[in-house]
Amino acid sequence: MDEFGFIDRSGSNAEKYTLREKLFGTKEVEPMWVADMDIATPEVVLNAIGERLSHPVIGYEMMSDRAYESQIGWIRERHGFMMKREWLSYSPSVVASIGCAIRALSDEDDEVIVMDPVYPPFYSMVKNNHRRLLLHPLQQDSEGKYRFDIDLLRSQITPKTKLLLLCSPHNPIGRVWSHDELNAIGSLCLEHNIRIISDEIHSDIVYTPHRHIPMASLSQELLENTVTLIGPGKTFNMAGFSISTVCIASKELRDAYEKEAGRVHFGDGAVLSHVAFETAYTNGAQWHQRLMEHLRHNAERIEVWAADNPAIGFRPPEATYLAWLDCKKMGLGDRELREFFVREARIGMSPGLSFGKEGSGFMRLNFAVASEKLEMALAKISGALKGNGYV
Ligand SMILES: Cc1ncc(COP(=O)(O)O)c(C=O)c1O
Structure with a gap:
């Protein structure tokens, strides 16, 4: 059996299909939007779950030190960041942790820096918690690579600016921030006493030669100034286990976060999730390596395809399994663009505008699927482009 072959999820409650x-x-679209993979969760994880089910009691269980140590080891080995057990706590969701950290580390009406375009809950978490968005537009350089503008950002900061919400690596643009970039933005935050919430959920889906650098690993000052959010959901395609961790080295920030988390009571999570978490980080390395080869192959395929379809601009992502397709040459408004892909190509992608104003004219395609499915989707898009004169 092809480990990364076609999987039919249409009969399950998969959000990607159900919605x-x-x-x-219409249901007549190939759903290639939500950022989970149409790829089986590693067999070692599924087997461990089966074994745990041979014990008949599914009660309250603690997330064990061994489970935390499995993640600490993984992060140390891959990203050179030495986390300590006492810095870590369980969270059912990175987005929930973002909300908690925002409330813990800022006051109502404070400003939170968010880079546009970005994963939509970055905006809603700021707004729903009655903070103000300080939007920093990411811009493409002459090679199409997205950059932030540190001088512009410096000029945007006010005394009300208290937090930076960093997406590292960045969804949807697929950037892996370099050492210099992280240093520049980290130093700016330290200068202005701005705390950093660094969402690093995509940090294991990074293509060589790029390397993910945890913001908190850059210096002692940045370690003390950063809340890092990490989890196995993207790495091992196990978002459905709802398990992630929050890493806060500073006792002051950790106490503030924990006080806020205590208001909603995250508890310690679900038994089967603990098993999945520990197994994946302990025994998932080989599967993950094969996954990365598969994803790289798919990204390269899109690159070749895009060269034959000049209406679509594509720069292979440095991280994530999300292709950020530049459709501006098609000359359509955002609504027409979205409808074009639904009606003419029958592919359901995330519209660029849903990631912010700077996403206008783009579509995000999730390519974590079997290669034959990707081939079919690309053929449908080519057919629609050619059929409508976009060549
Ligand atoms: C940047 C980013 N953060 C967080 C999440 C979701 O994390 P969780 O399911 O743990 O809330 C996603 C999912 O796509 C994401 O892209």
Whole structure:
């Protein structure tokens, strides 16, 4: 059996499939939007779950030190960041942790820096918690690579600016921030007493030669100034286990976070998630290596395809399994663009505008699928482009 071959999820409650009609107005679309993979969760994880189920009691269980140590080891080996057990706590969701950290480390009406375009809950978490968005536009350089503008950002900061919400690596643009970039933005935050919430959920889906650098690993000052959010959801395709961790080295920030988390009571998580978490970080390395080869192959395939379809601009991502397709040459408005892909290509992608104003004219395609499915989707898009004169 092909480990990364086609999997039919249409009969499950997969959000990607279930919400098709609501989002795209029809079930007749290949859903390539939500950022999970149409790829089986590693067999070692599924087997460990089976073994745990041979014990008949599914009660309250603690997340064990061994489970935390499995993640500490993984992060140390891959990203050179030495986390300590006491810095870590369980969270059911990175987005929930973002909300908690925002409330813990800022006051109502404070400003939170968010880089546009970005994963949509970055905006809603700021707004829903009654903070103000300080939007920093990411811009493409002459080679199409997205950059932030540190001088512009410096000029945007006010005395009300208290937090930076960093997406590292960055969804949807697929950037892996370099050492110099992280240093520049980290130093600016230290200068202005701005705390950093660094969402590093995509940090294991990084293509060589790029290397993820945890913001908190850059210096002692940045370690003390950063809340890092990490989890196995993207790495091992196990978002459905709802398990992640929050890493806070500073006792002051950790106490503030924990006080806030205590208000909603995250508890210690679910038994089967603990098993999945520990197994994946302990025994998932080989699977993950094969996964990365598969994803790289798919990204390269899109690159070749895009060269034959000049209406679509594509720069292979440095990280993530998300292709950020530049459709501006098609000359359509955002609504027409989205409808074009639904009606003419029958592919359900995330519209660029849903990631912010700077996403206008883009579509995000999730390529974590079997290669034959990707081939089919690309053929459908080519057909629609050619059929409508976009060549
Ligand atoms: C940047 C980013 N953060 C967080 C999440 C979701 O994390 P969780 O499911 O743990 O809330 C996603 C999912 O796509 C994401 O892209």
